[in-house]
Amino acid sequence: MKVALPLAALLTSAALAAPTGRDVSRAATRTAEALGGVLRTCPASFSRVGTPDKQCVGAAGRVEAVRGQLSAALGGDLYGVWRSRDGQRSVYNWVRTPGGYVYLRVQPDPEGRAGSLLYLDLPPQSAGSQAAPQAKPAVTVTPRAQTPPPASAAPAPQPTPTPRPAPAATPAPRSLAPVPFTRTLRLQAQRLNGADVRAVQDRLIALTRPSGGGHGDGWYGPVTAATVRAFQAANGLPVTGTVDRATWDRLFSEEAKPFPASSIALP
Template structure:
């Protein structure tokens, strides 16, 4: 081998040694005016993971505010089986806004549980039938402090007082109806037998006032004008009657009749119907 050949071999050996030391790959030189190819990134060169190996795609986060947690009931202040003045106060307040239709007895029984559940459902409170602090606060904000008369109420029971009754009611057999007190009293020979809450017609369809008598009765009557049930109807003035109203039982004094005298105590009106005869007096007064 000549001197020139040995020199070229030595240079090639040095170049290969240099490449092995650095571990680099020689860059491709671009021709003048040509665009160099971009160097691929490691992520692009790596194989894509299979669907089974990929992490689950998280559900999109809904926009807007996080929903408020559902309210939970607090400790019971009053509940089924309790009795006393606080229960009387509760019943009287529920009665003011049409949720309780029975007598104010001071005993927390089934009727009171049902009334409290209805009130709680309407206001979006936890429906337990027991009174917690939130339920009590909401009820008190909507009602006034019960009067002595409201706390002593016996609206669907027997009572002996004739105070406030029209004198026409005190003889014979009379359904005595007061618009001012919104009470019906069934009186026989001057002795009150039953007392019930009632409501009347609106200004457009007022309940007529005066002295009438029961003209006819129907236990399962349905209105021919409004096509609504009128159980235990006792007609006293044309199409106007005393009868049970499920709407009155549900909505209280938030509604009105089309002129009839509505009763919301189902058991009370059933008892009254069984005792009243055609020809008995009906006295409607203020």
């Protein structure tokens, strides 16, 4: 029974004799006869390729057709399937000879003299291989001890700024009003009445000079409106005879200025 060996084993096995230049010539002659091609000198561009034993064959037909013809003619003397490294533009295989397997490549003819060019040569193992380059000895680098940088002088402590006390809130002026301000007091057809009117009247009486004392009646009438106008004029307020919020706050503040009774223009 015939056992197929891996390609590497076939090319390197000591059981097989290494092919020679004569084996390359035999394989070239055989392929030329199978294709009806001709032996020829390899192109000048191949001068630096392969070994001095290389042979070339010119054949009609494209690479695919030549590959098919060789597969049919050489049969079992080819090592397995054809291979390619350039997208099938060229293909390569190995041909068995009495001395061992010979390398075979089919490619387009670079000189254009034929449809395809066959290149045959000794496999790399038979042609000898260059000695593997020696690895460079490892260089041990001993790191130098790093001198720690001198410790920088600690920064001088900065004086902690003394927080400034928050400015004291200005207290709201104390109101002397016995009742809160809830409405604007003015002279109108339907007289206003209430505790706020009485508080305004009592405060106006207290600020009138000379003060005769007494209390108001709680009704906002023409005399009350006239007295309010005299107070507003003495305290730099708009003279309206109406007690709005500004007049109320000034009237019941400690800064309220007294005014003479003679300044009251009675209706």
